[in-house]
Amino acid sequence: MNNATSSTSGKTPAHFSGHETFPLRQMWLKKAFDQAINGERIDKSTFANEQAIASFGVGKNMVASIRHWALACGVMFEDGDCFRTSSMANEILRDGGLDPYAESPTTGWLAHWQLAGRCLRSTTWHWLFNHVTVPTFTRQELEEPLSRYARELDPKHRLSASTISRDLETCIRSYAPRSAAGSPEDFAEPLLGELGLLQEVHKSQYAFRRGPKASLHNGVFAYALVDFWNREAEGHSSLAFETVAYAEGSPGRVFKLDEESIVGAGRKLTI
DSSP states (O other): OOOSOOOOGGGSOOOOOSSTTOOOBTTHHHHHHTTSBTTTEEEGGGGTSTTHHHHHTSOHHHHHHHHHHHHHTTSEEEETTEEEEOHHHHHHHSTTSSOTTOOSHHHHHHHHIIIIIIOSSOHHHHHHHHHOOSSSBOHHHHHHHHHHHHHHHOTTOOOOHHHHHHHHHHHHHHHSOOOTTSOGGGGSOBTTGGGOOEEEEETTEEEEOOSOOTTOOHHHHHHHHHHHHHHHSTTOSOOOHHHHHHSTTOHHHHTTOOHHHHHHHHHTOOO
């Protein structure tokens, strides 16, 4: 939800941790935003002091996860010794805002765009939605390709196989929560699970749902398109349809839209 310009994952540090293996939940972005003083400034100690557990109403590891997701989704950004909330987060999450309790799928789509399109602290999310093209996959099948991708981003940094596996597992569960065998915690208000981007076609085997997305608001598509345009072709008066549909970090790839859906969305825009 950060409306500042950022670069694609290929130009930003690889990031594979911070969520403590907890997928993003519906109220967590609001919980982080509500810590802001006058809706603007959050002391970094808010997430680490003795009162954090009581303030957030969750365990210590979940507090750390909330901090991670608020940064990854652009709700807040680092500013010296504190965090500052973004203007878009303020518009959405403040009391009386557009969607303070993240009940609208539009908020989920915006969060997904931050994670998979902008890639602030979410390398696996960006990689999964932009680089995985096979019809179906399991987590285990993706671990080695993701490890190779991580090495390409940062040849000097060596991630353990367990770190890659945990990050992939958390990413997949964010969109396709575990089946009945999971614990009740796995079904607790998953913000991204309602978007219908990923489905479990067989036990532990997944596939993207490609095509039109009924809950994807035209305004979110427009925001993503302009955001992508500014980073991909700033200053250019036109952008090729193939780029919008298929380029890395494009709305077509990140939202898993087919060409007809992109054309339809484009016709409704007046940019």
